[in-house]
Amino acid sequence: MLTEPFSKIDLGWLASGEGDEDGAKQPRTLIPLVSQVRIRRNIDGYPFVSRCDNSQLYDIAATILSRISESGVWSECDSRMIDNLGEAPKNLLLEKRLISPDFMRGGAGRFFVRDSDGTVACMINEADHLTISVSLGGLAPRGAHEAASALEGALGLQYAEDPVLGYLTADPSCVGTGMQASVLLHLPAIEITGGLKRNQLALERDWSKTALSKFTQITSKPAGSFYMLSNKITLAISPAEIVSMIQGAAELLISNELAVRRRLKQKRDDKLIDRFWRAWGTLRHARRLTLEESLAGLSLVKLGSEMGYLPLLRHDEWKRIFIASQPYHLGAESQSIPEESEELSLRAALFRRFIENRSIA
Amino acid sequence: MLCKHCGKREVEVMVKQVVDNEVQDIDLCRVCAEELGFLSRELPSITISFSMREVDLPQRKKIARRQSLRDEEKNDRILCPNCGMAYKEFRNGGLLGCPECYQAFRFPLGARLQKLQGAESHWNGTTKMFSDIAVLDTEGTTDERSLKLSREQREANIRRLNDEIKDAVQREEYERAAGLRDLLKAIPEENEPTC
Numbered sequence: 001m002l003t004e005p006f007s008k009i010d011l012g013w014l015a016s017g018e019g020d021e022d023g024a025k026q027p028r029t030l031i032p033l034v035s036q037v038r039i040r041r042n043i044d045g046y047p048f049v050s051r052c053d054n055s056q057l058y059d060i061a062a063t064i065l066s067r068i069s070e071s072g073v074w075s076e077c078d079s080r081m082i083d084n085l086g087e088a089p090k091n092l093l094l095e096k097r098l099i100s101p102d103f104m105r106g107g108a109g110r111f112f113v114r115d116s117d118g119t120v121a122c123m124i125n126e127a128d129h130l131t132i133s134v135s136l137g138g139l140a141p142r143g144a145h146e147a148a149s150a151l152e153g154a155l156g157l158q159y160a161e162d163p164v165l166g167y168l169t170a171d172p173s174c175v176g177t178g179m180q181a182s183v184l185l186h187l188p189a190i191e192i193t194g195g196l197k198r199n200q201l202a203l204e205r206d207w208s209k210t211a212l213s214k215f216t217q218i219t220s221k222p223a224g225s226f227y228m229l230s231n232k233i234t235l236a237i238s239p240a241e242i243v244s245m246i247q248g249a250a251e252l253l254i255s256n257e258l259a260v261r262r263r264l265k266q267k268r269d270d271k272l273i274d275r276f277w278r279a280w281g282t283l284r285h286a287r288r289l290t291l292e293e294s295l296a297g298l299s300l301v302k303l304g305s306e307m308g309y310l311p312l313l314r315h316d317e318w319k320r321i322f323i324a325s326q327p328y329h330l331g332a333e334s335q336s337i338p339e340e341s342e343e344l345s346l347r348a349a350l351f352r353r354f355i356e357n358r359s360i361a
Numbered sequence: 362m363l364c365k366h367c368g369k370r371e372v373e374v375m376v377k378q379v380v381d382n383e384v385q386d387i388d389l390c391r392v393c394a395e396e397l398g399f400l401s402r403e404l405p406s407i408t409i410s411f412s413m414r415e416v417d418l419p420q421r422k423k424i425a426r427r428q429s430l431r432d433e434e435k436n437d438r439i440l441c442p443n444c445g446m447a448y449k450e451f452r453n454g455g456l457l458g459c460p461e462c463y464q465a466f467r468f469p470l471g472a473r474l475q476k477l478q479g480a481e482s483h484w485n486g487t488t489k490m491f492s493d494i495a496v497l498d499t500e501g502t503t504d505e506r507s508l509k510l511s512r513e514q515r516e517a518n519i520r521r522l523n524d525e526i527k528d529a530v531q532r533e534e535y536e537r538a539a540g541l542r543d544l545l546k547a548i549p550e551e552n553e554p555t556c
Contacts, residue, residue, distance in 0.1 A: 042460065044460075046459075047443075047444050047458055047459035047460075048456065048457055048458055048459055048460075048462075050454070050456050050458060051444045051446065051458040051459055127456055160460040162460070162463060162521065163518040163521055163522050163544060164482045164483065164521065164522065164525050164541070164544075165463055165482060165483055166483035168460045168463055170456040170457050171455060171456055171457075172457065172463075172470060172473060172474055172477065172478075173477050173478070175463070175474070175478075175483075176478070176483045209479075233477075233478045233479055233480070234478065235474060235478040235479075235480045235482070235483055236478070236479070236480035236482065236483055
């Protein structure tokens with residue numbers, strides 16, 4: 001049994017989605033971790049955030065907050081001025097990908113609003129006046145887009161639009177739909193067998209408006225086989241097309257990942273099985289672990305477990321430790337920000353606790 | 362390319378000079394070349410025909426680089442009349458100052474959008490291309506918010522599209538002009554839903 005604090009970790013959006021069991025019946029659900037849709041809008045009649053004075057920024061925030069409360073879309077929501085949040089809560093939001101590093105720095109009129117389970121969140125006055133962000137566990141870009149559009153429509157605001165360019169955003173790389181959709185995928189078998197380039201070429205051929213890149217948002221260096229699939233363009237494309245494209249490209253990658261896993265399983269490669277057990281040993285016995293080391297180990301342990309070589313790692317447990325091992329979540333229990341040295345020890349202790357009671361076949 | 366000396370006439374003579382062991386390129390028009398003594402009036406004029414492919418590649422790259430630097434300097438001086446942002450500020454920071462910046466910086470930004478997004482407008486080759494209209498088409502739902510326009514919005518959209526059409530015709534982008542014309546026709550009447 002896991003100790004209380006660990007099992008009580010707030011998973012937020014990670015709690016939703018399929019694949020909460022061992023994934024034996026639905027192996028496809030084990031690959032996508034989270035789908036996210038972000039919609040960027042600016043209120044008509046105001047400059048973009050960087051050129052607004054403080055009174056304009058507070059006006060914008062007041063307008064959006066009052067519309068959110070009048071619309072009644074959320075029975076319960078939590079709105080905070082980012083400057084009033086301490087370092088630890090801000091970093092917890094960042095680790096859950098609910099706010100951006102730039103937004104975390106704070107400033108006049110910057111507010112953060114989220115629903116009760118953290119699935120839908122809004123950043124007010126980030127680069128644009130309003131950034132609606134919806135995160136759903138698993139492969140659900142369509143659901144995330146529907147939820148974001150529903151909120152956008154319910155607010156009934158007049159947004160800055162242009163007949164030729166669509167929705168106008170401060171960053172021209174988002175103009176048009178103002179929509180960014182992404183899926184975080186775990187693709188270890190493709191990476192181990194050196195198939196990444198081949199898959200990127202396949203995406204270029206069949207889904208040329210998507211990009212696949214190594215996920216580095218929570219670590220300075222890439223760690224583990226986590227990849228972010230997202231749309232490259234927002235102009236001359238409709239939101240529905242973006243959603244279908246992300247869904248199609250993700251399904252292609254998931255099929256390829258599962259096909260490679262089947263081939264690896266048939267080969268029974270001793271070197272690979274050895275890597276799984278070494279990763280297991282590191283997480284089971286290490287006394288100090290960096291985030292990069294833990295993610296790399298966790299990625300291999302997850303694959304080994306899903307291929308049947310290592311003890312079973314349930315999907316919801318895996319998601320929980322993924323979140324819990326991040327620096328500020330480690331300090332959440334003690335309501336403090338751990339020093340670097342303490343952070344490494346706390347993380348190693350977390351993994352030892354997580355793995356120690358699992359039976360080894 | 363204009364003469365480096367007078368800056369008015371097209372370049373006809375390219376001179377390479379070695380000064381203090383350094384090679385200098387001087388691109389001149391015929392008149393300035395004669396004035397500076399690089400061409401003699403007495404000598405017969407020789408016309409050599411060549412294709413640009415035959416011109417030395419590094420030299421062509423150098424010319425293109427110089428041209429793009431000149432364009433960049435020119436663009437950097439463009440100011441948005443609404444928020445006062447200079448294009449240079451945008452180029453350094455990556456964020457525009459206000460919705461009108463899109464119009465003020467339309468030429469340099471157009472090239473940038475083409476590079477970033479593979480398009481300069483939200484038009485994708487069909488008559489209906491706006492994001493929300495496209496959703497209406499594929500989902501078959503109605504959204505009166507996107508179809509109702511105030512008089513000001515409607516007039517602003519018509520003005521903007523007319524300007525864009527003129528601009529596209531001037532730049533001989535006829536396909537784009539036709540698409541914009543279709544868009545103009547598709548603008549709904551004031552406060553009158555089309556579905």
